[in-house]
Amino acid sequence: AQSVTQLGSHVSVSEGALVLLRCNYSSSVPPYLFWYVQYPNQGLQLLLKYTTGATLVKGINGFEAEFKKSETSFHLTKPSAHMSDAAEYFCAVSLNTNAGKSTFGDGTTLTVKP
């Protein structure tokens, strides 16, 4: 079984400031980890993913995340927030099995202040 906890349902930053969205997971086997972004009334768009290999993963729109097995974390960061980053962000985990279904966190709403 797997689960995801996103710490902080709302995060507010100023434009140009560091973005840090927290995600912790639990998994009985090596996980695949994902971050998705969702804009209002739209589906989810993949930002980045970790499967195997390098633990620092770079994604689209300047986002990156680091897989830390010892901390069971996969926090999402961006050095400088842009107004267009305002959206809801979901962390997800799936098992390294054939099923592929993902378990999602409850999401973090990012607000970017001018």
Add this chain to the structure above:
Amino acid sequence: DTGVSQNPRHKITKRGQNVTFRCDPISEHNRLYWYRQTLGQGPEFLTYFQNEAQLEKSRLLSDRFSAERPKGSFSTLEIQRTEQGDSAMYLCASSLGQNNEQFFGPGTRLTVL
């Protein structure tokens, strides 16, 4: 590659009516997933198909819900005798089964009055 499409985008129905949603995955993708998302929560897994075979169903999928994927192409999700608690966004995703990367459609928002 036109992405995953879902129809309709919005559906308003009265309690007790049946509704059917359609999902067209990316053409070469063999896996198709249905999720339900309610306000303030992340998507919850409902069911998934590998080609035409429905391989797993969540406990969330009551006997009022049925999903099909004839010929391993598009999929339909039907809800019979809708209840107000069925109001949610229903998301479809597809994947090639490699590294479990899923591509999501825009969703169908269901409102049950």
